[in-house]
Amino acid sequence: MDGSSLIRKLPPGIVYDLVHMLEIRDAWKQLMAVVPREGCESDDCYVPKYKVEHMKLIEQAGVTQRQPCAEIFLDEWRMSGRKQSDLTFLLQQLGKAELFRAADYVADLMKVLYLSVPPLERPVTGPAAPVDVSEKTIEKRLANLPLKTSEPGNQYNTVEIDRAFDEMTEADGSLPSLDGPRIQAVGEVMQEEQSVFCGVTPRGESDGLGKQKTLPVDQLETLRNVSLHLDTVLPHLQYSELERFTDCFNELPLGNNGGRKLGAGTFGSVYLGILPSQKCVAVKRLHTDAVNVEKQFQNEIESLSRFRHNNLLGLLAYSCDSSTRCLVYEYMRNGSLQDRLACKDQETALQWRTRLSIGVDTARGIVHLHTTFEKPLIHRDIKSANILLDHQMVPKLGDFGLVRLGQQSNSMTMPTTTVLGTSAYMAPEAFRGDVSVKLDTFSFGVVLLELLTGLPPYDDGREGHDLVTHVEAMCEETDSINMLLDKQAGDWGQSHDTGCKEGPSVAVSLYTVALNCIEDNKRKRPNMTTVLQCLEEIIGFIT
Template sequence: MDGSTLIRKLPPGVVCDLIRMLETRDAWKQLMATVPREGHEFDDCFVPKYKMEHIKLIEQAGVTQRHSCAAIFLDEWGTSGRKQPDLAFLLRQLGKAELFRAADYVADIIKVPPLKRPDTGPAAPVDVSEENIEKLLAKLPPKPSRPVDQYNTVEINRAFDEMTIPDNSLPLLDGPHVQPLAGATQEESVACTVDTRGEYDVVGEQNTLPVDQLERLSRNVSLHLDTFLPHLQYSELECFTDYFNELSAGRDGGRKLGAGAFGSVYLGILPSKKCVAVKRLHRDAVNIEKQFRNEIEALSRFRHNNLLGLIGYSCDSSIYCLVYEYMSNGSLQDRLACKDKESVLHWQTRLNIAQGTAHGILYLHTAYEKPLIHRDIKSANILLDQQLVPKLGDFGLVRLGQHSNTVTMPTTTVLGTSAYMAPEAFRGDVSVKLDTFSFGVVLLEILTGLPPYDEEREGHDLVTHVEAMCEDTDSIDILLDKRAGDWVTSCVVGHQEEYDVAGRLYSIAVKCIGDNKRKRPNMATVVEGLEEIVGFIT
């Protein structure tokens, strides 16, 4: 085979190898995003062939056909257009997508030199020759004999004390147990008001960083990170997590709390007996350095009681890690599903979680002149502490918006979770209204207790399912999660009357998931509506 061999004419064995590589961490999406429209292959201004609608269609086809999404994509791309792609073109696009494992495989097939890799980062070439490995082993220091409690963790303990509310409960572990801490303080929440122009401003005290912390600003030379957060050695994190014990936390001393698209999360116990969550990022994750930098710089700058606290990070090895405060009640998604036989969340607790989450999103949108758009609001990213206070996490996809009067930005790279994505997201239209739509889907989850996506039901995503089931009655009652208690309560407004909490919450959700983003409320209006509900029932 040579570079002129068409993709559609590849032998089955080669196709299977490519599919296996492109299925890893959904790398096919990254490749798909680099494919140019026919006739624009050599233009200076990139014009994409595929939009987010196409990615979603492939995902849905993969579910319904029980077939590999990468295989569906290669089949579609390889047989479409007047000029069908060949191996030489595939190699160029793999390079643009920084999928160098697949690129090396294709280069070897067509007998051309491998593409040049970046000098630094996860995609950089690694010399695995026996000679180099022997040199590296010779340079390794002897295994330290000091116990783990002699590690210098002054900085991370300081960050932990400043940012977290401690938990009094932990899963049963064979190792040391976390002791409850006293004197927990909560950060002030953000409120909003309307100025004379009809715009919303943040009022109340923002949790700005003390001057002495800013003076301790550290700069990581290789990643160009500007952050006051402490850096921990990877070897220290290994000790804190029992060498990233893969057994589930609570079982035989296991430490694994969960896994996602970009990494796995482990329970870490510091020498001080405090508890943290350590996220170890996948080395071959798409845009890993960008995700890593986004998370650190966003959470260094934005501090709020309803945002997950980032305590430290590690990048002194080939594996990047992030250290967060530990959230003992897991994710909202798991609690709504009663995972591990957890008790059902009462409707009033759900309302408080919705209100706290909305405050966190509002803070991102309004704390500074330019809004921070999260782009991945979902119940799996809303974590609950011991008191069931919600904290929004996973800032790997955040995007800094324009000034408040022009908060829409076109983009050719669309990322996120499709069941939560607004229609305009598939066109690459990014604005604060994306987060509003996603939050509306979370409200539907809170009301129904149903998962955001279920291939077994008609209308796989929750928005479509709710619209189909509730269209005639304009009421959520048919899908309302009655396990959460009686959503109709009594209140006194001049006289005692019934108050339909579910109906009011559903009304807010419907406005949030509207197709027309101009008519969709901003988060300040959403917060105002939620506070009105809370005000009636308290």
């Protein structure tokens, strides 16, 4: 190899290592998003080579061919174009995508091959910053650490914890106690004081629609985390405390020999935490190598601090005193809507009335995001896996890592070159980087189809892999959803004993709303306020 070594000439072993790194948290998507079109590499005329349609095709090919998506992408990239990419160009693109682990690997490879390594800008702080791990540096830091003493009964800041969790958690006597002494709360806190501390209005104040009032942004008395510049009223918990609550982040699945793991996603894994008071919380530990992990962390904290609602997942606290960021949420006993529709762990199927209620309440949460302030908050990742169900089957929308603040109401579209989300739920314009509140409408329409059919959003075993394509193909001739209705849900309001007034069945009405939501032309697609009104009219027919 020489100074212009091409990516396509890399030995299989090196390609294998790169593929392994780029498969972690779908990092290949981040790299794919920054690759420029040939001849448009400079910043002043940058044009991306790939669109999100290409990402979707690679995802589908990965499933059908049983091949890593990162490998398919690298094969396409290194073999395409008149001017094929070399190692220097690969290193530059990895730097732009902030994939520094892979960038360091390529830089070390170039040094071994006696190639010149271009300077690569890296963040000064954060997980991506270079770390000096020499023995001399480590010994110096250890010598400067203060001695810590442990006092019995003073392991937790119990006053702060009780204030943060008392309003939004509940005790569960069926769960095992934590080892060690039980810590008693010091003093009592007034309910109103607790509510203000948590960033919510006192219990009993609502707008008549079952949602809590939101504090105006300009009236929030915020606490600022200096290192991360976080504006939030939420309490900070030490990582060591969260380790205690989660049995050191026990990786065994919940219910398996004392396991605590509830699940895992793109940005982190979630564990059951049991407080000394026996209240239950869900602790999300973010992956340190996840794409834009600091941005996801900040998004969740600052968004959920301001947007409080009965149908939005309650964020209770956060932790950033270690290299691993953590978020603490309400514990949702019935898991995700996706798992319940799939009858995971042999759970009974959701009945149609419950499904309709879940759809209406989820829409209320989305409308709250879109309308509370002058600029809407666009969720960008609405899906059944992010709709969690509490002990009473009340849905709460979570995972705000991809939220985007929209423009004012008279200008609701924003172009972007970074496309994130889950492809089976993404509107056509999302693949062009067009971000507006109508993205959330489309995604919610897919959720409605899941409620109607009980089918997964993506399945490579059916002719239309994604649910929208499958439903359109199956219902094209009859224009009816009846053949795909989930029969386990009941009769969908067709029998006389449901109290249904004369008119279309619940399923037909719900399907009509879903079709409007998944309209390809976003101008014809309704906003979520209109969608909510339609759903509430459906409820009116059965009451």
